[in-house]
Amino acid sequence: MNISVIGAGQMGAGIAQVFAAAGHNVSLNDINQAAIDRGIAAIASSLDRIVRKEKITEDDKNATLARIAGYTDLAEGVGKADLVIEAATENVDLKLKIFAQLDSLAPAAAPLATNTSSISITKIAAATKRPEKVIGMHFMNPVPVMKLVEVIRGYATDDATTKLVMDLSRELGKTPTEVNDYPGFVANRILMPMINEAITTLFEGVAGVEEIDTVMKLGMAHPMGPLQLADYIGLDTCLAILNVMKDGFGRAHHQPSPLLVNMVMAGKLGRKSGEGFYDYS
Ligand code: CAA
Numbered sequence: 619m620n621i622s623v624i625g626a627g628q629m630g631a632g633i634a635q636v637f638a639a640a641g642h643n644v645s646l647n648d649i650n651q652a653a654i655d656r657g658i659a660a661i662a663s664s665l666d667r668i669v670r671k672e673k674i675t676e677d678d679k680n681a682t683l684a685r686i687a688g689y690t691d692l693a694e695g696v697g698k699a700d701l702v703i704e705a706a707t708e709n710v711d712l713k714l715k716i717f718a719q720l721d722s723l724a725p726a727a728a729p730l731a732t733n734t735s736s737i738s739i740t741k742i743a744a745a746t747k748r749p750e751k752v753i754g755m756h757f758m759n760p761v762p763v764m765k766l767v768e769v770i771r772g773y774a775t776d777d778a779t780t781k782l783v784m785d786l787s788r789e790l791g792k793t794p795t796e797v798n799d800y801p802g803f804v805a806n807r808i809l810m811p812m813i814n815e816a817i818t819t820l821f822e823g824v825a826g827v828e829e830i831d832t833v834m835k836l837g838m839a840h841p842m843g844p845l846q847l848a849d850y851i852g853l854d855t856c857l858a859i860l861n862v863m864k865d866g867f868g869r870a871h872h873q874p875s876p877l878l879v880n881m882v883m884a885g886k887l888g889r890k891s892g893e894g895f896y897d898y899s
Pocket of ligand 1: 664665667668671734735757758759760762763764805806841842847851855
């Protein structure tokens with residue numbers, strides 16, 4: 619199939635990688651060439667890791683990379699798509715704008731999926747004239763490693779679109795899980811209150827960063843502590859998701875910790891900015 623991925627950041631690059639590795643032709647779209655080059659470099663280094671583990675060969679790596687083409691012109695990048703997956707920043711206005719464009723540029727038969735972590739699929743679908751073909755296809759970071767795809771049906775999503783996305787996820791070696799369209803879906807509805815509470819625990823001086831993470835890593839067998847995971851996801855993304863749930867539910871435990879708000883305002887976004895709860899410089 620021809621798969622068009624919108625956004626060459628952390629998630630978009632990972633999604634492009636897993637589709638190309640499964641034999642699909644991937645067009646990787648972003649607004650400038652530098653973003654595409656960074657995305658392709660990240661894919662190459664992830665594939666190198668898998669080569670080093672002797673799970674694929676150097677030839678497999680090169681064949682995967684050869685199936686990915688970068689585009690800065692959206693019309694060109696989605697013109698032949700059988701499926702589009704949007705993985706832009708977690709910003710509702712941006713996603714509505716992108717989906718209106720995709721609706722006019724992608725073939726009429728192509729389903730339009732979004733990798734949004736929390737934003738309403740129904741709202742995004744309403745920006746198009748094909749709401750029955752709009753669906754959430756939510757991958758987890760790091761995409762090549764994590765087995766889950768959270769598949770979110772919007773109000774109008776039809777069975778054919780859902781089946782296509784469920785089947786494709788299985789073909790990628792993932793386990794798709796179907797959920798309904800409410801703020802944060804299931805993954806972030808449960809994960810983000812935990813991360814937010816860890817930040818509040820730090821803010822209130824109950825324990826330090828490493829102590830909080832050690833408790834959750836060794837006490838609950840989590841692969842990463844919640845503060846390390848927040849840095850990994852990006853603190854701006856965590857804040858955006860909490861705000862969507864706060865607005866959607868109006869419940870106190872979705873109110874972002876003041877420390878999280880401050881760190882995002884200060885540009886301390888976690889790994890991607892070089893500093894968050896930990897220093898990555
Ligand atoms: N590409 C390819 N392979 C990768 C990789 C990448 N980017 N990152 C890690 N790996 C591989 C490693 O090569 C290694 O492979 P083997 O098992 O064959 O040895 C394996 O993954 C484990 O990696 P490491 O040994 O380097 O390190 P680790 O054991 O600490 O695992 C981790 C790293 C997989 C990231 C692990 O710490 C983990 O699972 N963390 C939690 C991740 C998580 O919760 N993700 C969800 C975030 S929420 C989200 O994404 C959704 C949202 O909407 C916010």
